[in-house]
Amino acid sequence: MALNDMAKTYDAQDVEERILQKWLQGGWYARNDGQGDCTIVIPPPNVTGMLHMGHALDDTIQDTLVRFNRMRGVSTRWILGTDHAGIATQTKVDKRLKDQGIDRREIGREKFLEACWDWTREFGGIIVEQIKRMGCSVDFDDQKFTMDPDYADAVRKVFCDWYHDGLIYRGKRIVNWCPSCTTAISDDEAEYQDETGHLWHLRYPLKEPVNGVEYITVATTRPETMLGDTGVAVSPDDPDKAPFVGATVVLPIVDREIPIFSDWHVDAGFGSGFVKVTPAHDPNDYAMGEAHDLPQVNIFDEHAIVVEGYGPFTGMTREQCREAVVAWFEEHGLLDHVDEHDHSVMHCYRCDSALEPWLSEQWFVAVEKLKGPATDAVTSGAVKFHPDRWTQTYLTWMENLKDWCISRQLWWGHRIPVFYCDACGWEDALEHDADVCPKCGAALRQDDDVLDTWFSSQLWTFATQGWPADPSQMEGHHPTKALVTARDIIALWVARMVMSSLYFIGEIPFEDVVIYATILAKDGSRMSKSKGNGVDPMDLIHMYGADAMRMGLLQLVTNNQDVRFDADLDKDTHALIGSQRTEAARSFVTKIWNAARFVGMNLDGFTPGDPEVRTPADAWILSRLAKLSASVTQGLQEYRFGDVARDLHQFFWSEFCDWYIELSKASLKGDDETRLAAQRNLVFVLDQSLRLLHPAMPFVTEAIWEQLPTSQGEAALMVASWPEPESLSSWIDDEAEQAIGLTVATVSAVRATRARYGLSPKTEIDVVVKAQGDDVAALESQADLVKRLATLGSLKVGSDVSRPSESAVSVDAGCEIYCVLSGMVDFEAERARLEKERASLQKDIDKLAKKLSNPGFLAKAAQEIIDKDTAKRAELEDQMKRLDAQLSELV
């Protein structure tokens, strides 16, 4: 296929498949060496499913950056990987096995892990294929999985080092426990849901009456936990309660004697002012229990079932126990009253069960020593957020950071490498497995828990690059250039990467953090599986092509933190019906294709050569191209993808296609020399445009570029050189831009006049233009073009021409443009139009006059603004004079 033999219609699916194979076979996805470095690690998608729109945007941004840098000759390395996503994957595999009638506990840990690996291979592969289909130029031969053996070694070293450095410790703490997943959940993984509940007011009898009062009343949303109460607290600022401090309560049902004390946690204004304290089942109560040395009574087992020792309550679920306790209080006349009460309840982000604050043995990372450096890295500007406002989110989180619970009671994940000797009590974290106790020789037992998924993914920038076995791989590639991610994992992931990288590598993990907008559904709600309002990027690709999807997404990357995606979905099946935005982007792809086709059809006699300015149009388009290269280059460096997308669209469609190609048609029909120059200019501008468009829309640009006569012998556009602003800056020509402005104004004026009077575009019109100075010559040089573009019978240009009779006039770009309409139209309409224009003009003049007569303005405004407005007023008044003259001539 050659450029002059391009398919009439562009088939994105076909072309994209073919180009993808070309790239893969070319080997250009592999990391390359060059000046500077642009290493990017892809935020590893979970192996639990398909890519969603967030991934599509994420990966599009990264690919755009990588392709841009690769073309510039910057050393690029884009590392792809997937995340084992402990709890998420385990939940999915669990469910799959359950559907087959298999219980995880029956088949045991080994077999279950095999099932997880099967799942990983299956879905990890799908994700990789999808990323490939999007055109992402990651090095597919350099993939990582967070459970790969070498990655596991890194995780293990980190654990052991922190353990031996005293940053990892084990402790009995209140954690968010999911009784359904039977594992601890980190605070960040818990989701609050507002629920309508009740506030039960329970009476607790006092051992000895206080001032004649025999019982106090506590308010609680969770009456079932009273079985574990070991104290009652009041506010230190509540004088009414002061007499009770030090008194003893006899806890009903369990007959436990518990103290009343004061603590700052208590808000005197809420409930009854007395707070039951259950250290084992509430985080605040736990804190109070520690401060006041209260016993911790755990009443639930791992499934949130009441444990032995509570008579009829033993064996009950939380819900059953709550009912039974309330009933008991009511029976014994101890239920004071019940209020309606809205509160929020934590739920497991995976299985949605209500979480139970539960006291258990867990492993923690002490963050105190890590916080400072991670804070400094951002305040010093070493790590920069884009947009900048996310800096604050990061710093606030860092400031409030508490020790991180890293153990999970799961099977799928990195097993905690701590070994115990039950015989002699020896314990240590080991980088390599051991069977026998080095101290007493007895058999060792490894900790059953696994690590939080984020514990392993925090190492992503360096454990993917050979650390710790071969740190030389990181040379020149670490710190990485940019991390592109969603705002909701700034805390979970971004911050932790900074902490671990500083600790183990001694440097920041990345220079720039690019946070893009969350993609919402058309109605502004979050896309979610349960709502069925999510859009599958693959559906968009199949419907519109990957280029269109990418361009549509890039246009959305602005300062905004949320953005609505306008896809319509079928109400019942949730299948994609269409997306206006993507459709528009696809039109752009087609436009590029057709523009190239036009150039290709006009290449007879073409020989390669430099661009050459023969007409003002040539100078103009080259000047515009030079400015485009500057704005696109800068925009990409500053991660302003929305601006870049708009600039590219504006230039290619409105300037190159709508005007330059049209203007060039005449030159193509000219003599051999004229024709050749036009061809060379068209090919040059097309070639340069394709390069600038390529990072955003790689497929269609590659498909066209490989047909260009100027690209023959070169490998591929994706490895062609970038149009650097400096190499084009000599083309900048503001005078030419002014001259073409004149042409555009003239043609537009005639077209508008024709449309206004309902004249057929085929009707030739005689036009006289009154212009000044150099404009006369400039416009005359374009006479043929103007005549053709505006379908003129004749064109006369001069500085002292007079207005022909029965003509409509337009005043623009400092010229008067007369369209002779003798016998064609009703001049009353023209008169009415001029009157309307006059009114609008008068309004503008009045506004300016007022401004320019304002002494404050003249005294304080910048001189250039005053000059500009003064000139503007003169121009408007000049226009007004002409309008008046025309009106008076119009009879």
Place this chain on the structure above:
RNA sequence: GGGCGUUUGGCGCAGCGGGAGCGCAACUGCCUUACAAGCAGUAGGUCGCAGGUUCAAAUCCUGCAACGCCCACCA
């Protein structure tokens, strides 16, 4: 409770101190041999509300309202 963001023509969004813009939709006219997935043209907005700063405010400040998100959480 604290913080962040949004509020600009029917829809989706730019602009962020000096004459209100873009894409889509609408309307009118064109199948002009690159493109009807197109071309040309037209219409449509007191830039959420109320104050303030300024010669000048969509743009800066304050307050309010609506919507959304994040963090914390009172039993």
